Amino acid sequence: MPELPEVHGYKTYIDSTSLHQRIIALDCRDSRLLKQSKSYFETQLINHEFKSTHRIGKYLFVETTSEKVLVIHFGMTGRPNYYKSESDRPKFGHIQLSFENGYHFAFENKRKFGWWDLTDSISNFKADHKLSDDARDLSLENFKASVSARKTDIKKIIMDQSVAAGVGNWMADEILYQSRIHPTRRVDQMTSEEIESVFDAMKKVIEVAIENDAHYRDFPEDFLMHFRKEGETCFHTGAEIEKIKVGGRTTYFSPEWQKK
DNA sequence: CGTTATGTTTCACT
């Protein structure tokens, strides 16, 4: 389920479980999840430790005591899991590290869209992958600058990781619902105030989601996530939520509430 | 059985 708030939670989880422990084994059941050879991962991880983590958007960077930084992307169905007994290895824990203390760390990835990579530097990785600053830290100036030259639907823009790293499909729908902007509104036809309202809603959605540990049921009652599905109705208007495709992704919005 | 899923990358076109 990982977008920015979920990955934020994963970072906290890893920080509180897996730092400063010597890694003694790496097991990978499907090498397609590794962007480098398994032996290279072993060289860089075995007998080393996780030192600290950093998050940009949906990417998690783990600094280690080796010269390389581990890059983790969770894909659509990834999450970390730390447990004591090997027998508790989760069903989809395709990559597992074992620590010297006897505990294990699994990278769960049901759909196998997630991956691990190794990089020399976070800033180079960020540049190579055209990642913007993390959406939580992004300035209004930078946001406006990357939006200004664009001529397409606002939803595609805010999901563009080079515009606001960390915004994914559900967050984009929520942000546009909160700012009352229609998902297919073209950015070049939006006023400066409307762009700012999207920016403000993005910040609000991020903070609310993080405060609630990305647990949607605890979100405020006027959040789209409570009725983001077919047949449900808008909290404000009572009208039926509509479902369309934008940029290839399923999109839910409230027709009268979000003006085109 | 067919459809759908919270993501990224690549590619053939406009």
Next chain:
DNA sequence: CAGTGAAACATAAC
């Protein structure tokens, strides 16, 4: 170069 739509990746769950 900017942008688009589609496809590919891989698999569980409904």
